[in-house]
Every structure is written in structure tokens, then in C-alpha cells.
Amino acid sequence: MELENYEDSVYTGRLKVYLTEIVSTKWQGDQPYKYAFLEFVIDENIEIPQDEKLTISESIDSSDLDPENIMIFATIFNSEKHEGFSFPPDKKPFDAYYVDAVDVTEIIKGGNLPPMVGIENPTIGYVHRFGRKRVSLLGKTILLGRTKIVANVTDDSSVEKVEFYINDKLMETITNPPYEWKLHKLTIGKKTITVKAYDDTGKTSNAKIDVLAFIKWKNPILKIFGI
Numbered sequence: 001m002e003l004e005n006y007e008d009s010v011y012t013g014r015l016k017v018y019l020t021e022i023v024s025t026k027w028q029g030d031q032p033y034k035y036a037f038l039e040f041v042i043d044e045n046i047e048i049p050q051d052e053k054l055t056i057s058e059s060i061d062s063s064d065l066d067p068e069n070i071m072i073f074a075t076i077f078n079s080e081k082h083e084g085f086s087f088p089p090d091k092k093p094f095d096a097y098y099v100d101a102v103d104v105t106e107i108i109k110g111g112n113l114p115p116m117v118g119i120e121n122p123t124i125g126y127v128h129r130f131g132r133k134r135v136s137l138l139g140k141t142i143l144l145g146r147t148k149i150v151a152n153v154t155d156d157s158s159v160e161k162v163e164f165y166i167n168d169k170l171m172e173t174i175t176n177p178p179y180e181w182k183l184h185k186l187t188i189g190k191k192t193i194t195v196k197a198y199d200d201t202g203k204t205s206n207a208k209i210d211v212l213a214f215i216k217w218k219n220p221i222l223k224i225f226g227i
Helices: 220-224
Strands: 002-004 011-023 026-028 034-048 053-055 070-087 091-106 116-121 126-129 132-135 142-144 147-154 159-166 169-174 180-183 187-199 204-215
Touching (some): 002 034, 011 091, 034 053, 034 070, 116 187, 116 204, 147 187
């Protein structure tokens, strides 16, 4: 990376280089998510004399990364500190630093991306009772009774299949939309629901949510009458 100072004085600031996934492949949440932060490649103070250049290089272990799904953001923050407020005009002050330069690049432009995955139902922070929902006063996602798990899955080519897991145990595999599965078996306590999608090239992504579940077995007698 090459930085050049065109000003008539020494430039001081902080360089931050962010490694991100274009499509987030593993995350905790409901809607599909893009540009998830993975790690800092560079995070250091810099000083560039007038009319001079600064060259910085850094290497990372990319053996577990998909180069087609990686984007790098480079940002230079000015060293001059300003006061900002989370709730203007004067509440929750914090130190703010202006951005002087930004650059972004894809490792492989136009590459094949993994599928985008989200969980539309259950909704995080709601109590779900037999298909109806209301805001949870505890802030937790609570399932009372049989609950339909609905996945939102798209891909830049095509979706091969979608798997539904409860605490890492495979419960159902769906190969055609809609990507839905009804959780109706005995399930009590803290559980993690995971939706894992595969595209037609074998790339995968998943989304997961934590829930409190209170689901009993369906009564066989009621099942006869379709209740």
C-alpha cells in the first residue's frame, strides 16, 4: 500500500485496514448480512513528511478464507481529535476523528459468492405463540408451541439445498423454495436454530439465532382431527 502526502506540512493520522466478507457466511442474526468485519489487517499510527510517500505492506493467513468473497477497506483517520455526541446536541460525548481518505478493493472482482442467508421467522426479540408474535418484555426470542422456521436464501447462481439445525443436529433438508420447516417435536430450554445454505458450487453460508423453546409433542388424538 502506498500513501502520498500532497500537503505543505507533515501529515499524521491513523491507518486502519479492514478485512471483510462481501457476504457474511457465519453470523448471529435475522436478515442476510453483507460486509461483515473479520479482522484488522493494519491498525497503526502513520506520519508522512511533506511531498513524500509512505509504503506499508502486511500479510495475513488466508488459508481459511474464500478469496472470491473478500473485500478490503482502507481508511485514514486524521489525528486531530473532535468531540462528538451519540445523541446530539449534547448527550453521550465521545472522541471523534475525521476521515481523510478511503479506498476499497475486492480480492477477485466479479467472483462467485456464497449464498446469502437470513432467518425471517422467528423474529429476534419476540414471543412466538402458535404463529402469533408480540414483543418480548425480556428481550429474548421465545417459542411457545409449534413454530414455522422460515429462511430467506438467495444466491448469485442458484441454491442447491437448505438445512435446518437445532443445536447442531440436522433436523430437515429442503431443496426447493419456500425454505421453511415446522419445529413441532418436543423442544424445551435454550436452543440455537441454524439455517445452512449451499449453492450449486458447494459454497455455504449460515445464519443462527438463540431461542428459549417450550414445545410439546403433538397429541396423536388431535392429529387425527387435523388440529
